[in-house]
Amino acid sequence: MANEKNGEKTVALNRKATHDYFIEEKYECGIVLTGTEIKSVRDGKVQFKDAYVSIIKGEAWIKNMHISPYTYGNIFNVDETRDRKLLLHKYEIRKMYDKVRLKGYTLVPLRMYLKGGKAKMEIALAKGKALYDKRESEKLRDAKREMEKALKFKG
Numbered sequence: 001m002a003n004e005k006n007g008e009k010t011v012a013l014n015r016k017a018t019h020d021y022f023i024e025e026k027y028e029c030g031i032v033l034t035g036t037e038i039k040s041v042r043d044g045k046v047q048f049k050d051a052y053v054s055i056i057k058g059e060a061w062i063k064n065m066h067i068s069p070y071t072y073g074n075i076f077n078v079d080e081t082r083d084r085k086l087l088l089h090k091y092e093i094r095k096m097y098d099k100v101r102l103k104g105y106t107l108v109p110l111r112m113y114l115k116g117g118k119a120k121m122e123i124a125l126a127k128g129k130a131l132y133d134k135r136e137s138e139k140l141r142d143a144k145r146e147m148e149k150a151l152k153f154k155g
Helices: 015-020 036-040 089-100 131-153
Strands: 008-013 021-031 054-056 057-063 084-087 105-115 118-127
Touching: 015 021, 015 105, 015 118, 015 131, 021 089, 036 105, 054 089, 057 089, 057 118, 084 118, 089 105, 089 118
Parallel strands: none
Antiparallel strands: 008 105, 021 084, 021 118, 054 057, 054 105, 057 084, 105 118
């Protein structure tokens, strides 16, 4: 999943986030990892299932993100789903915290990527979709796919 623009390599995507939420704002942040965790990230062993971001005492933390133990890490491996600190500016955290306190807003991870040898994460301020919104999104996506197929066949 290499993304050649800006020299970024996408490690993991959260496709379910765009299905379940309306994405309002996106933020890029760093993530604090141990030595064996970054090796697993470089191998692409990251899952966002049930992962979310919470703000505790003025710091952003990602919870329930699964990073598989490094194969050769032995005693240095840590818990796969431990809470990991996200590196953001204080004003960004304050802005997010104010929005999250409002009803319906949440912080979700969108993707994890390597940029300049460092692990970065893209998180989003999102508002939950209702069931009828999800159905509408599926209808629009299917209609768009049909139009592209018809244009491809015609051309």
